[in-house]
Amino acid sequence: MTTSNEILLASDFTPRSDLPQKQAMMLAQAMGAALVIAHVFDKHTAVEAEAGEVTDFRRSLPESLKHCEVITARGRAPHELAHLAEARSSRLIVTGVARHNSLGDEILGTMVDYLVRRAPVPVLVVKRDERLYQNIVVATDYSPPSLQALLMAAEMFPHASFTLVHAFSIPFESWISSDEALAEFRKMAEDDMEKFMSSELITQALRSRLRTVVAHGESGSIVSLQVIVSDADLLVLASNGRSALFHAAIGSISAALLERAKCDVLMVRAGKPK
Template sequence: MPPSLLFATDLTARGDRPLDRAVSLAKEMHCDVKLLHVIDKKAAAAQADPAEVSEKIRVDLPEQAAGVDIIVEKGSPPQTIARIAEETGSDLIVTGVARHTSLGDVTLGTAVDYIVRRAPVPVLVVKKRPLRPYRTLVVATDFSAYSLGAVNAAAALFPEAEIHLVHAYAVPYSGWLKSDEVEKEVREEAEEYMEKFLADPGFSEEVRARLHPHIGYGHIEEVIYRALRENDADLLVLGTHGRSGFAQATIGSNAQSMLTGSPTDVLMVRKQK
């Protein structure tokens, strides 16, 4: 059975980027796209007729997206997106950023947080114009089961892409422990964990052959962004617990800031029950 994509949009001008990516992915995966727009009951447009809104969306769609299915509903946007994803059997939710400022992209914030925690499938937050397919992925890992799940989900969605596993380490109490020997011990321990992680039976041989391990010293965001640049990566993949939002991400409370600050698109993967 081919995968199914759900594109969630607020119909703002920047929605063209995630729409183009969703259409591009649908061609790669040989599947259809469902476009979902939720009329917020609390918004000024709450009285709008869903059928009329649907027709307006159809008229404004670019030619390459002419065949998408359109769903318009009223309700809470994040709750409705999560519900429709489950009801339609979607394998991936594609969405975008809320607005752009001089300080950088501002994501959908609590809406994305809610969707990531409640949606039954990964959530792709699109920031960049889709000039090419995703060729190189960077997956932040802490060697947990959540990281393993994120790697496998990304590998399944993008079977042709290289996967770079990136782990950041730091020397505890570095203000006092400045010995090169201490840093060496910490790095060696991280390398041992990486070896065990790569040997995990949860990886198929096909996926394991695509993994490229990297261990970097420093703050996790610094290490991740450096890996994105050095590998010319298209996509950052983050795994989350899905219990208490980004504070419970496997890579710590840095997940929300990385979702906002990443120069690339971001795939958020919640570990399934």
């Protein structure tokens, strides 16, 4: 699929979309991209009501966004947004968290989950005030999808610094707990990282702004820790790959990372969805 230089912002026309709207505007300016705002109406919405909502929304836009194209569709929001992104060859979908529960925790909800699973382009979930991404953590299982996620993030954010993180475990660890075994598996993981970094697709320019971390432990905990240690602005995850963290139907670990990460999260899905 040929990608256009267009960012598709998923908006529900409420203040809840303010954070992703501000971040999408900043990214569009930084990338020299067009910003298109998309809203999906229920299929039973009256034509007059739809027109009125669009008019009110346009009036509410800040001056800097008055020029943006506003497009609408009817149907199930996640399905229609994914379809719009594919039909328009969008470069990126930007969205926000769906809601908060009674404790104030972020709940991503069906729309974001569907987009991450099915959208043909990366999905950026915005959680914080707008900012240029300077410190980016990328989780890797050394698979082609995780390489694609790294390369895509590096292309999108050419001035950022990257921390590439891999967590390794020891099979039957409750039985094998010696220092020698830990050292052996660490060496294997580090050798795999070196092989991963030797890809001809990773340029010297990218290597110069990338540091690697190989750590023993549960993937979600290791990645979450690096987000904190790196004071990351953005976490990048591949939504499929060879490990439980990255399989196509988002696993419990990656879903937890996507939902609990305090920074924004970029999900990159390798290949064209079925």
